[in-house]
Amino acid sequence: MKATSGRLAGLAAFSVLALGAACNPDKPVEPGSLKFDAAQVSAAPLVQHVVAPQATDPAIDRALDNHYAWLDTIAPTNHRLFVYLPGSGGVPANALLVQQEAARLGYHVIGLMYVSEYFLASLCGGSADPNSCFESAHYEIVYGTDRSPLVEVNVPNSIYSRLTRLLQYLDANYPDEGWSQFLADGNPKWSQIAVGGASQGGGNAAMIAKNHVVDRVVLFSAVTDALGAVGCQAAQNWGATHVTVSARYWGLAHDSEPAIGDICASWSTIGMDTFGPLVAPEVSAPPYGGTHRLVTGLRPQRGGYKAAHPSTVIDFYTPLNKDGTPALADAWRYMLSAPLRAE
Numbered sequence: 151m152k153a154t155s156g157r158l159a160g161l162a163a164f165s166v167l168a169l170g171a172a173c174n175p176d177k178p179v180e181p182g183s184l185k186f187d188a189a190q191v192s193a194a195p196l197v198q199h200v201v202a203p204q205a206t207d208p209a210i211d212r213a214l215d216n217h218y219a220w221l222d223t224i225a226p227t228n229h230r231l232f233v234y235l236p237g238s239g240g241v242p243a244n245a246l247l248v249q250q251e252a253a254r255l256g257y258h259v260i261g262l263m264y265v266s267e268y269f270l271a272s273l274c275g276g277s278a279d280p281n282s283c284f285e286s287a288h289y290e291i292v293y294g295t296d297r298s299p300l301v302e303v304n305v306p307n308s309i310y311s312r313l314t315r316l317l318q319y320l321d322a323n324y325p326d327e328g329w330s331q332f333l334a335d336g337n338p339k340w341s342q343i344a345v346g347g348a349s350q351g352g353g354n355a356a357m358i359a360k361n362h363v364v365d366r367v368v369l370f371s372a373v374t375d376a377l378g379a380v381g382c383q384a385a386q387n388w389g390a391t392h393v394t395v396s397a398r399y400w401g402l403a404h405d406s407e408p409a410i411g412d413i414c415a416s417w418s419t420i421g422m423d424t425f426g427p428l429v430a431p432e433v434s435a436p437p438y439g440g441t442h443r444l445v446t447g448l449r450p451q452r453g454g455y456k457a458a459h460p461s462t463v464i465d466f467y468t469p470l471n472k473d474g475t476p477a478l479a480d481a482w483r484y485m486l487s488a489p490l491r492a493e
Contacts, residue, residue: 196253197223199220201219220250220252228487238267238350245463251476251486271376273300275376284353287300288356340358345366347372349372356416366398367400384412397491425440427439428444432448
């Protein structure tokens with residue numbers, strides 16, 4: 151096991167200083183009062199649906215790798231949907247372990263394929279206004295509205311439309327599984343949906359939570375948008391305003407992650423630093439002192455620390471225990487099921 155690095159320690163020290171001066175408009179309970187009850191994880195086989203995006207809407211003509219949908223019929227339902235969004239160039243099939251963990255916690259689960267081909271760091275890195283560049287690109291990818299000259303995503307290929315069409319498809323084809331509870335007037339019922347994603351997918355999840363009140367937001371190695379971070383702060387960040395309150399966001403990153411400064415800055419901008427310092431989950435246990443910011447130093451399963459960025463959630467890289475189970479499973483379950491604080 152890799153010890154927590156000096157880089158993390160430096161960020162943690164900065165975070166503690168910032169915490170003392172932070173205000174909290176959401177008025178949470180004190181971190182020490184947060185209770186976390188470890189879920190009883192079902193060992194039963196999961197219901198799995200693998201769906202081609204174009205089967206849900208013939209107007210979908212890009213990013214045609216499969217959607218995944220999961221349901222544990224034995225686990226008590228929490229009446230929530232978890233939507234996982236892959237990172238740049240990624241597909242839902244790359245992160246099946248976390249989708250399965252969410253299903254065993256009682257979620258209906260969707261791993262959503264979308265137009266993830268754009269590498270926003272390259273596209274916006276040289277922009278005169280990177281903050282607006284990143285914001286416009288995420289918005290167009292999520293909603294299909296023409297906002298950015300650097301990406302081209304129409305409404306049928308947008309995250310919003312693809313999720314809507316997939317929920318409608320699942321409801322029509324598997325009416326007894328309860329997918330209809332996540333639709334209201336034919337659109338996603340965001341109050342019952344948890345959104346999450348890796349890297350760019352986490353940025354897109356944050357864009358959804360900026361504009362809709364969601365149940366919770368789970369950020370894996372995200373948000374990575376490079377906005378001139380110093381310590382754990384950024385001069386500008388499009389995530390500074392959001393209708394989903396700060397208490398509903400959780401994040402997990404790696405301390406050898408090249409973008410750890412940008413990620414930490416995005417977490418602070420969202421307001422996650424209010425709820426506790428950076429904590430290494432491998433040397434702690436749920437509820438991790440009530441923090442919403444976890445930073446691991448575990449060695450990736452493959453690729454050494456050069457694979458730190460994808461190792462927080464991608465199956466090929468995420469560290470495994472000797473029995474083959476994900477070493478970060480407790481952290482994933484905590485982020486997905488820690489009780490929501492008072493708002």
